[in-house]
Amino acid sequence: MANEAATYLPAGSPEDSTGDAGPERRRSTAGFGRYVLNRASGAVVSLVAVLFTGFFIFRILPRDPVEQIMLNTPNATPELEAALRSEFGLDRPLLVQFWEYLTNTLSGDLGVSIQYQVPVTQIIADRLWPTVLLSGTALVLCVTVGFSQGAIAAWRNGSKFDKRTVNIALLLYAAPAFWVGMIAIIVFARELRLFPTGRMVSATTPNEFWPRLLDTAHHMVLPTLTMSAMLYAGYLLIMRASMLDEMGNDYITTARAKGLRDAVVRRKHAMRNALLPTTTLVFMAIGNVINGAVFTETVFTWPGLGYTFFQAISVPDLPVLQGLFIVFSASTILANLTADILYWFIDPRSRKA
Amino acid sequence: MITRHRIRRLSRWGVAGLALTVPAALFVLPAQASEDGDAAENRLFVATDQSVENWNPFLQIYFIEHQFRQVQYEPLIRHSAEDYTATEGLAEEWEVSDDGLTWTFTLRETVWHDEQPVTADDVEYTYHIILNDEVISARSADTVELIESVEAVDDRTVEIRITEPSVTLELSDQVIVPKHIWEEHEGNWSDWGNDDFPIIGSGPWQAVAYETDQFIRYEANENYWRGAPGFDELIFQYYTEPDTAVAGLEAGEVDIVGNLNEAQVRRLDGMEGITTVVAPNRAWLALRFNTGARTIDGQEFGQGHPALSDVAVRQALHHAIDKQELIDRVRGGFGEVASSIVPSVFGAIYWEPDDDVRVDFDLEEASRILDEAGYAMGDDGIRVSPDGDPLVFSFGIDAGDADRESTALFIEEWFSEIGVGVEQVISEDVHDQFYAGDIDFTFTGWGINPDPTYNLIRQTCGQLPEEPPGGNSDAFYCNEHYDNLVAQQAAETDPEARAEILAEVQEILYTDAPLIFLWYPTVMEAYNSDKIADVTFQPTDGGMIMGQIGPWAYHSAAPTGEGGGGLSTSVLVGAGAAVVLGAAVAGVGLARRRQTADDRE
Numbered sequence: 001m002a003n004e005a006a007t008y009l010p011a012g013s014p015e016d017s018t019g020d021a022g023p024e025r026r027r028s029t030a031g032f033g034r035y036v037l038n039r040a041s042g043a044v045v046s047l048v049a050v051l052f053t054g055f056f057i058f059r060i061l062p063r064d065p066v067e068q069i070m071l072n073t074p075n076a077t078p079e080l081e082a083a084l085r086s087e088f089g090l091d092r093p094l095l096v097q098f099w100e101y102l103t104n105t106l107s108g109d110l111g112v113s114i115q116y117q118v119p120v121t122q123i124i125a126d127r128l129w130p131t132v133l134l135s136g137t138a139l140v141l142c143v144t145v146g147f148s149q150g151a152i153a154a155w156r157n158g159s160k161f162d163k164r165t166v167n168i169a170l171l172l173y174a175a176p177a178f179w180v181g182m183i184a185i186i187v188f189a190r191e192l193r194l195f196p197t198g199r200m201v202s203a204t205t206p207n208e209f210w211p212r213l214l215d216t217a218h219h220m221v222l223p224t225l226t227m228s229a230m231l232y233a234g235y236l237l238i239m240r241a242s243m244l245d246e247m248g249n250d251y252i253t254t255a256r257a258k259g260l261r262d263a264v265v266r267r268k269h270a271m272r273n274a275l276l277p278t279t280t281l282v283f284m285a286i287g288n289v290i291n292g293a294v295f296t297e298t299v300f301t302w303p304g305l306g307y308t309f310f311q312a313i314s315v316p317d318l319p320v321l322q323g324l325f326i327v328f329s330a331s332t333i334l335a336n337l338t339a340d341i342l343y344w345f346i347d348p349r350s351r352k353a
Numbered sequence: 354m355i356t357r358h359r360i361r362r363l364s365r366w367g368v369a370g371l372a373l374t375v376p377a378a379l380f381v382l383p384a385q386a387s388e389d390g391d392a393a394e395n396r397l398f399v400a401t402d403q404s405v406e407n408w409n410p411f412l413q414i415y416f417i418e419h420q421f422r423q424v425q426y427e428p429l430i431r432h433s434a435e436d437y438t439a440t441e442g443l444a445e446e447w448e449v450s451d452d453g454l455t456w457t458f459t460l461r462e463t464v465w466h467d468e469q470p471v472t473a474d475d476v477e478y479t480y481h482i483i484l485n486d487e488v489i490s491a492r493s494a495d496t497v498e499l500i501e502s503v504e505a506v507d508d509r510t511v512e513i514r515i516t517e518p519s520v521t522l523e524l525s526d527q528v529i530v531p532k533h534i535w536e537e538h539e540g541n542w543s544d545w546g547n548d549d550f551p552i553i554g555s556g557p558w559q560a561v562a563y564e565t566d567q568f569i570r571y572e573a574n575e576n577y578w579r580g581a582p583g584f585d586e587l588i589f590q591y592y593t594e595p596d597t598a599v600a601g602l603e604a605g606e607v608d609i610v611g612n613l614n615e616a617q618v619r620r621l622d623g624m625e626g627i628t629t630v631v632a633p634n635r636a637w638l639a640l641r642f643n644t645g646a647r648t649i650d651g652q653e654f655g656q657g658h659p660a661l662s663d664v665a666v667r668q669a670l671h672h673a674i675d676k677q678e679l680i681d682r683v684r685g686g687f688g689e690v691a692s693s694i695v696p697s698v699f700g701a702i703y704w705e706p707d708d709d710v711r712v713d714f715d716l717e718e719a720s721r722i723l724d725e726a727g728y729a730m731g732d733d734g735i736r737v738s739p740d741g742d743p744l745v746f747s748f749g750i751d752a753g754d755a756d757r758e759s760t761a762l763f764i765e766e767w768f769s770e771i772g773v774g775v776e777q778v779i780s781e782d783v784h785d786q787f788y789a790g791d792i793d794f795t796f797t798g799w800g801i802n803p804d805p806t807y808n809l810i811r812q813t814c815g816q817l818p819e820e821p822p823g824g825n826s827d828a829f830y831c832n833e834h835y836d837n838l839v840a841q842q843a844a845e846t847d848p849e850a851r852a853e854i855l856a857e858v859q860e861i862l863y864t865d866a867p868l869i870f871l872w873y874p875t876v877m878e879a880y881n882s883d884k885i886a887d888v889t890f891q892p893t894d895g896g897m898i899m900g901q902i903g904p905w906a907y908h909s910a911a912p913t914g915e916g917g918g919g920l921s922t923s924v925l926v927g928a929g930a931a932v933v934l935g936a937a938v939a940g941v942g943l944a945r946r947r948q949t950a951d952d953r954e
Contacts, residue, residue: 071800116406196606198592199567
C-alpha cells in the first residue's frame, strides 16, 4: 500500500506548483480537449466490451432458467414450460438472441425478467434508491472515519493508537460480511431488540413523510454500521500511507517551525496533499455504490440491487443479470472517467500525460 | 478569522448534538409503536423470502404468488384442509352430466371486496380471459384445449362444457376474477399488472399495500362467506436469509417462519412460546434409471447400460437401498419413506404397498434376484450380464448438493455388496447428460399437486423425445398398460373409482421401478404460539401451515390475546442504551480534549 501511494508525487510541493504554471497554461485548453477525448474513448471501448460480455458471460451458467422455475411452480405443466420458453425467446438460436439483446439494449430496453415477468428497467428502478441510500451512507461514513483515523494514525506513527487502529480495521476488513451482520442481528435485534432484523420500513408505519423517514433511519442503523465497519480499513490504510509520505516533506517542518498547532498542520497542510492519491479510490467507490453490497443486503433483507443480483444468479434470470451487469459496469466506468477528468483540475501533472 | 473559528466551533457542536439526537429518536421509535399495542396483537406476521412483482393472477408462477391467489381470491372449488379433496368455494354445489362433458356449478350468494355481488357472469368472464388472451391461453394450453364453452345460465348458475371427460375442472382451483374490474382491460389482460391497491377479489384477505421486497399487507375480509378471519391484518414480511427470519421470530418481529433447516428446528424446538411444525411435504426424491433411452419412434440413442432395461436388475437395486437408514443418516431423521409417485399427504389417493409386493432392504434377496436373472458374480466382485457386460453403472450426482452426494455414498456401498459397481459422475449438468442417454441413473425430485396427473404423464410413452436429447420423460419408461390407466384416472370423476385406478398406477411404478422413490421430504416451520391460537393444518392431522393449498391456516388463526408485552422491556433497554451511548460520546469528546492539551505541551 505504501509503495502504491508513493508513486504519486506530492502535488502541493513547492517545486511542482511554481515551476509548471507559466508555460503550461497556454496550451491547456487544446490539451484539455484531447485529454478528455482520450479518456472518453477508453471508456467507450470498455462499455462496448461490457455490452458484449454481458450477453455471453451468463450463458455459461449451467442451469436452465425455465427448468429452475418449473421446479418452483406449484402448477407445472409442459404447456406452461413451452409457453415460457417461447415468451422469453429461449428457444431461438443464440445469435438471434444476441442480436435482439444488442439492438434492444442500445435502444434502452433491457428486456423482461424471467422470474418476475416485468421489465428489467422497472426492477432496477425499484431497487436503485435503497442501494444508493445504504451504500452511499456507508461510503460517507467509512471515508470520513477511515480518512480521519488514517491521518491520525500516520501522525502518531508507531504509537499504541496507530497499532490498535490498524489492527482493528484489518480485523473487521478480514471478517466475513455475513458473519458480522449475523452477530449484529443476534445482539442488537434478537437479544436487545433495539433494531429490526432488516428491511427498510415496517409494514405498519403510516405512509407519511416523517414517520417513514424516522422508520427508515431506524432500519438503516445496523446495515450501515456493518457495511462501514467492513470497508473503512481500505480508506484508513491509503490515507495513512499517503500521510506518511507527506510527513517527510520540508513544508511540514516549515509549518511546524512557524509555530502552528499540530492539529492545524495535520489538517491544513499534510492532509490536503495526502488526499490527492485517494481521489481515485473514492471515485471508484462511488461507482461501486450502485453495485451495493450483496452480503449486507442479503443478511439484512435490504431491498437493493446487490441482493437482486445474487438471487438472479440462482435462477439464472438472464435479462436481469445482463441488465445489472451493464448498469454496474457502466457506473464504475463513468465514475472512473469523472475521476480522470477531475484529475486535470486537481493535479496539474496529469496535463503532461 | 475569529468569526470563522466561532462558526466552526458552533457547527462542531451542532454535529455532536445531531449525533446524540438521531440515535435517541431511533430508540424512542419502538415506544411509539407500543402505544397501539392492541393493533400489533391483531396483526399476523408471516416470513417470506420470495418477491411478488406481478399481481396478475393469470401470469403468476411462484409459491408466494400462489399464496397471494389462495388468500386473495376464492376459486369455484377448493382443496380441503383435511386431505386436499375437493370442497366448496364460490360454488355451493356442482354436478357433472352422465357423459362427463357438462359441468354445472351453482354459485353461493357472496360479494367481492368492493361489495359488488359475485355472479355467474364473473365466472364466464374469467374463462373468456383464459381462452382469448394470447399469452394467458398459451400458458394454460391444456385447459384451453379441454374447454368447449362456458355459459352463465342465470345469475347463480354456470355451465361449462368440455371436450372429453376430465377431473381438471374440479382440481385446478382456477381463481375467479371480478368482471367489473377486468373488463376495463378488455383485450389487454396480460399487459395489465392488476396492481391497483386495494386489489379486488373475494377471498378471506384483501391485499391493500406492498413495498418491493419488504412486505405485502392484507386486511381481513369481513364479508368472507366462511366468516371473517381471526386476525385483522395479515402481513407477509421479507427475510432474504433464513437465519435472520429465525432471529426475527425469537425477537417477536414475525409470527410464522417456514423453510427451516434441521439445525434451526432443533434450536427452536422447546423454546418457550414457540411451536415447531415438522410435516411431510407434497414432494418426493427418487432415483431414476435410464431404462433404455430411445425416441418416440423407437430409435435408440446414448450410452446407457443395457442391463437397466431389465426389470429384474432394477428390482434387485430396489432391495439394496435402505430408505429409512438414508433418512436417519443423511436427513437427520426428517423425512418419510416413500413408496410411489403420490406423497402420503394426499390421503385419499395415497397407495401403500401390501406385504406381497413390498420391497424391504434385503441384500441377500437382491443377490438372489440377480443370480436368478443370470447376472453371475465375476472374480473381481462385479457381476456380469448374460451378454458379458460387467454391471458397472454411471451415477450422475448434482454437484454442490450435499444431501445427494452423501446419499450417493451409501447407495454405492450397498450396491457394491451385491456385486454392482458404480462410477460417480459429479457435475452440474448431469440431467442434460441423462437426457442425452449417457448416464445410467441420477436423482430427481418433484413437487406433486393434489392432481398428480402431470407427473404421471411424465412416465408415459408419449413423453419420449421426438429427437434426442429432449422430451419430458423422467426415465425413458414406456408401458402401454400404464398409459391407459393414466388416461382413465384423468377422466374418472368418481373419487373412489379414481383412487382405485391410481393405486394400480402407483403399484406399477413401484414394482417396475423405472424410478425408486426414496423419501418424502418434510416441511419445517415454527410459529409464535403465545400469540396465535387455533391454526388449521393441512392435512388437518399432522400437516403444514405455510405451504398449504388454500387459505386455511391464515383464515383460522386467531389471537390468543397474550402476545406482545416484549415492547415495554425493549423500550427500557433502548432508553438505557441511549444513555450509555450519550455517555460514550461525551467520554470520547473529553478524552479528545485532553489529548489536544497533551499535544500542545
